Amino acid sequence: MNISMPVTLKMGELMSDEDFFQFCQMNDTLEFERDSHGNIILMSPIGSFTGNFNSQVLGKLFIWNENSGLGEIFDSSTGFTLPNGAVRSPDVSWIEKEKWNFLTDKEKEMFAPICPDFVVEIRSKSDDIKYLLKKMEEYIVNGARLAWLIDRFDHMVYIYKADKSIVTLDSLKVKLSGESVLPGFVLDLESIIK
Numbered sequence: 001m002n003i004s005m006p007v008t009l010k011m012g013e014l015m016s017d018e019d020f021f022q023f024c025q026m027n028d029t030l031e032f033e034r035d036s037h038g039n040i041i042l043m044s045p046i047g048s049f050t051g052n053f054n055s056q057v058l059g060k061l062f063i064w065n066e067n068s069g070l071g072e073i074f075d076s077s078t079g080f081t082l083p084n085g086a087v088r089s090p091d092v093s094w095i096e097k098e099k100w101n102f103l104t105d106k107e108k109e110m111f112a113p114i115c116p117d118f119v120v121e122i123r124s125k126s127d128d129i130k131y132l133l134k135k136m137e138e139y140i141v142n143g144a145r146l147a148w149l150i151d152r153f154d155h156m157v158y159i160y161k162a163d164k165s166i167v168t169l170d171s172l173k174v175k176l177s178g179e180s181v182l183p184g185f186v187l188d189l190e191s192i193i194k
Contacts, residue, residue, distance in 0.1 A: 009040040034087040050124040056192045064185040072100045079111035082142040090119035115143035123151040146181040
């Protein structure tokens with residue numbers, strides 16, 4: 001059986017932010033997101049290779065962040081409530097320390113009402129590329145300053161910037177710069193792909 005992912009459950013306004021948070025906690029073995037219309041999006045678990053790839057990207061960002069002390073990093077199980085009301089869980093994300101510290105403890109315990117400054121989405125085998133491209137645009141519109149979509153199946157990298165420009169690279173044998181958002185951070189994709 002071949003099911004196209006992600007699967008969207010039409011919900012509209014049936015769940016408040018707190019209801020959706022509780023729903024996710026009660027079904028904690030599943031991965032959900034919510035779009036700006038309140039519809040629930042069921043995400044597929046990722047394969048082992050993609051999970052390892054995600055972890056390596058996260059690890060490299062962690063090391064940079066430990067040295068810089070500029071912010072906080074988050075893994076793919078972290079949900080954020082974007083300004084448009086959508087709840088998204090990027091594969092890897094980073095928030096500037098000052099913005100993170102502005103949130104209350106209660107907000108940090110829920111799906112924090114903030115858009116990460118930097119996000120990475122890594123296409124897994126079950127991901128629809130059109131869905132991911134729309135998601136990247138949504139991050140930028142909602143306040144992300146830099147976003148990378150790494151498509152290892154089509155060997156493409158999409159770099160989204162705060163000025164709404166998009167740079168497309170047709171190779172994974174590249175070094176990606178964190179630019180002014182993550183000063184000094186460079187991700188050597190070729191070393192991870194092997």
